Amino acid sequence: MSSVTAQKRSQTLVIVSTTLVVIWLILAAFPFLWTLWGSFKVQADFFSKADWTNALTGTFTEQATGSAFTGRAYYGAWVQEEFWLAAVNTVIVVFCVVVISLTLGTLGGYALARSGYRYAFWLLMVALVFRAMPHITLVSGYLLPFFEWNLWGHLPTSIIVLVAINQPFTLWMLHSFFLNIPKDLDESAMVDGCTRFEAFRHVIIPVMWPGVITTGLFSFLLAYNDFAVTAMLLSQDNQTMVPKVASFLGSTFEEGNVMFAVASVVSATAPLFVLVLFFQRQIVSGLTAGAVKG
C-alpha cells in the first residue's frame, strides 16, 4: 500500500514536505543547542553587542579565561549560588509527588474504570473541570490559610498540593489504561474467592506497569515543570530549581547573574532531555492514549 503511495507522490511534494520538517527540526532543536553552547561562554559573548560571531568563536571568553570554553557560569550557579540545594529539593519533591500520586491514582483510576455507576462518570467530568483550572487560582486559595496555620514554605506542603493538582490528570490517564485491561481478569479472580482488593493486588498490579510508568512520566513532568505552586508556596531555603532560575533573573543588574541563569537553565533541561531519550515511546503512547480514548 505504502509503495503505491510513494510512486504516486510527486517529486515537488516530497521536497516541500521534507523542507518543512527540516525547518521545524531546526526551530525545535536549535534554541537548545545554542543555549547549551552559550552556557560555556561569558556574558559578553552570549549577548554579543559587537558581533554575533563572538558567540561562536568566544573572543571575550578567551580574553577573560584564556580558553574558548569556560565552566564559570556553572561554578557560579551550582556552588556560589547553591543551585545544588535547589536540585536536591527538586529531587525530593518530584520523587514524592510521583510516588504518592501514582499510589492514589492507581486505586482511584481502577475504581473509576470498573464502576459502571453514573457517579463515576460525573467524577471524571469534575476532574476534567479541575484539570482546566489555572494552578495560580488555587494558589491564591492556599496562601492565606497556609500562612495562618504555619504550613507555608515547607516541602511537604508543596508535595501534597502538587499531588492533589496532579490527581485529575492521573485519574483520567490511569482510568483509560485500566479500561484496556480486560474485566474478566479480575472478575475470574473474584469468582475464585478473592476480595476486590486481593484481585487488584494479585491480578491487576502485575499487569498494570506499562500504564503506570507512562502516567508516572507525566506526573514527573507536571511536578518538575511547575512554577506557580513552587514559586509561591516554598520559602527561599526550600526553593526548587524552576523558582531558583526565576530568582536569578530578579537580579540581572549584577554582571554574571544572567550567565548563572543560563547555566542553571541548561542544567535543569538536561534531565528532561535524558527522559525523552529513554522514554520517547512511552511519552508518545501516553499522549495518544488520552486522544484515542477521548
Added chain:
Amino acid sequence: MPHRTFLWFILPSLAAMILFIFFPIISVVIQSLYVEHEQVVITSENCGPFGCQTETTVDLEATQELRDAQPLGRFNGLGTYVNRGHLATQELATAWAESESLGAFWGQVMNLPFYRALAFTLTYTFVCTPLVLGLGLAIALGVNGLPRVFRGPTIFFSLLPMIVTPLIGSLILFWMIDAEGIIGKSLQVLLDDPELSLKASPTLTWITLIIYGVWSSAPFAFVIFYAGLQTVPGETLEAAMIDGASRWERIRYVVIPHLAPLAVFVTLIQLMDNFKVFEPIVGFSAEASAQSLSWIIYNDLRGDTQRFGSAAATSMLTIIGVAILLSPVLIRTWRDFNRKRV
C-alpha cells in the same frame, strides 16, 4: 463494583482533590468577599504659635494588631469584583457615556487592568489554538512522508519544546530574541533597523508570546496527529485512489475526517492550557505590554503587600471564564450521556 468498595478505592484520591482543589475554591470565594484592613489612622491637632494644624499619622502597631486579629480583612461584599482592578462597572459606564466613538471606548476599556488581561488571554488562546492545530498537522504529514529511519530522531527533537519547563523554554527563546542575542541581532541586520527591539512594542511582544505558544504546543498536536495517521484506513485510501482522487482530495476527504475526533481532543486540551498562559509572561518579562489573567493573580500575590482579596476576585472571574470555555464540552457530554441512558 459495589458502592462501598468503590468508595474505599477512590477515597484517598478524592480526599486529596477535595482538600486541595475543592476547599481552595471555597477559600477563594470567601477571600474574594473580603478586603485588607485600612491602616489605622490617628488624627491629632497640633497647636503652635502659627495656628493649629491637624496631623494624621498611621498607627502601625494598631494596624498590625488588627491584621493579626482578622487576617481575612474586612467584609467588602462584591465590592472587590466591581472595583477598578476587576470588572470596573463604574469606569465602564463613564467611558461608555463619555467616549464619542467605539474606538475611543475600546481604548478606555483597554486601560483597565482586568479587561487588558482578558483581551490578551483570549487573543492568545484563540490565535494559538488554530495555529497549533495547523502546524501540528503539517509536521505530522511531513514526518509521515519521511523514510522510516528518520522518524524516530525527528520525533525525539520535536518533543523537546513541549517537554521543557515552560518558564525555561521561554527564557531560552527570550535570550535569543534579546537585542544582543542571536535572533534579535539577525532581525536588526535583516530589517536594517539597528534600533529594533522585540521587547519595546506591545504588538511585537504579543506576537513573540504567541510564537512561543505555538512553538511549545505544536509538538503535542503533531504527536497526536502522527499517531492518527498511522491508523488511516488503507482500503479507503486505495478506493479513493481508484476512483481518481488526487492527493489533495485524498487528504481532504479521507485523512482529515479520520483525524477530526483527534482534532477535537487537541482543541479541547489546547483551549484549556492556553487559557492558563502564565509562565511565558514571566520568562519573557513581558508584563509591561502583555498581562494574562493568571499573571495578574500572581502579581497580586507576590511582593510585600499581598492583596488576597483582589487575587481571589480575579481567580473567581478566571474560574468562571474556564467554566464558560468548557461549557460546550460539558453540555455535549451531558447530552450524549442522556441519550445513552434512553
